[in-house]
Amino acid sequence: MSRDDQRTQWFRDSRFGMFIHWGLYAIPARGEWVKNQEQLTDEQYQPYFDAFNPSRYDPREWARLAKHAGMKYAVLTAKHHDGFCLFDSALTDYKATNTPCGRDLVREYLDAFRAEGIRVGLYYSLLDWRHPDYPHYGDSRHPARNDPSQSNEHRDWNRYLAYMHGQIRELLTNYGKLDLMWFDFSYDDLEGEAWGASHIMEMIHQYQPDMLIDNRLEGSGSSRGSIVTANPKPYAGDFTSPEQMVPPDGCLNDLGEPIPWESCMTLNDHWGYFAGDTHYKSARLVVRSLVECVSKNGNLIVNVGPDANGEIPAQARQILTEVGDWMRGNGESIYGCGKAEYPKPEWGRYTQRGNTLYAHVMEEAVSAICLQNMGKRAQTLCRLADHSEVKLTRFWTLTGYDQHAFFFPYPGQASSYPLPDETDTVISVKLAKED
Secondary structure, three states: OOHHHHHHHHHHHHOEEEEEOOOHHHOOOEOOOHHHHOOOOHHHHHHHHHHOOOOOOOHHHHHHHHHHHOOOEEEEEEEOOOOOEOOOOOOOOOEHHHOOOOOOHHHHHHHHHHHOOOEEEEEEEOOOOOOOOOOOOOOOOOOOOOOOOOOOOOOOHHHHHHHHHHHHHHHHHHOOOOOEEEEEOOEOOEOHHHHOHHHHHHHHHHHOOOOEEOOOOOOOOOOOOOOOOOOOOOOOOOOEOOEOOOOEOEOEOOOOOEOOEEEEEEOOOOOOOEOOOOOOOOHHHHHHHHHHHHHOOOEEEEEEOOOOOOOOOHHHHHHHHHHHHHHHHHHHHOOOOEOOOOOOOOOEEEEEEOOEEEEEEOOOOOOOEEEOOOOOOEEEEEEOOOOEEOOEEOOOOOOOOOOOEEEOOOOOOOOOOOOOOOOOEEEEEEEOOOO
16 A cells, blocks of 8 residues: 555545534625625625624534534634634734634634544635735635726735745644645636645645645646646645535546545535525435445535534534434445445445445335346345345346346335335445455
8 A cells, every 4th residue: 555545544434524614704694705706895894803703612512513423524714715714823813813702713623523533624725815915906716806906016926925834834833633634726827836835745744744635736627737647746635626516437537546535515505604595405415425425436525604603503413413313323334435346226326345335225116126246246134224134035037137136125025115214225235255
């Protein structure tokens, strides 16, 4: 196993994580891009800084929820695009410790999640809409992009890079071991060395050599050394990060080799808290999306957006609680699993670890479920949630299908309806080695 494989092993085994987008934007409650979308000035945004006081913030509750949900790692926005820091940076006054909150929220998060045995990561935005040296007028992402009075004439990009690199160094050195850093994001001409990516990697190798990073220091559309190329650049990242979607065939590099990947998804339609967004994904959809990712050798990280009080919305808590109830009985089919040696079946999906195949039955059928082309390889079977035995059978009226085996997903039934678990009934299949 290569060093890169060793470093990413925990990530590929974990499969399920929690993303947390939280900051000043929880107060207007219109999403984390509100400053950009409404083209708010610093003065118009300032009241949110003056009012920020999440009195119900208890990261121990967040961590307990993540643990119950079966999430093995978490990532918190230490700084988002608006430049506001949840950590006590010595390089800016624009931080949580200078608000009525008066607390280092990142340190409390890290302590709480580590205490629950959950690996910890931090999100850091490469953008900064408040820093005076970040491009304003004409920048495609800046809130002041259409304001000619915000000329870039006296802005010093190198001064901004020194600030950004200094904050990254603070995160790398002041908060203990970090398992993951989630950089966001490259766009237009700002990618790779425009961010001083090589210097960032030097700091990471010096202070946190085992830490993983995502692929967004390099532009996602770049073909000049991104993670999907045969010869990725040193800052191309340890995993790729498709957003709000699951790739049809997982993620492969140009040589056709699988690479670590993580689908990042929101529970509703926004990353930051949006009071009017009640379009939540069901626990069933989250579970099935997780299974889909694992069946394609990928991870799923699901985002929650705490409100201005510091609480994860009740509907999000309920969904993750239900996901955790399913994971309690079926997590074995997720952790350490990946793509199966058999193709996707018509009634659901397969995941596999070693010689154990997990049949994720998601569609009921008028008869028994078919394990196709397994011949005599399918040995002992059980329903994973309660380890009750599942008996193999064959249909005497079916001829010419010697390589087919059949099983009933629920003992005592002659059919596969109703399914014991309509979200996903998981059958564990011990496979014999092929002759």
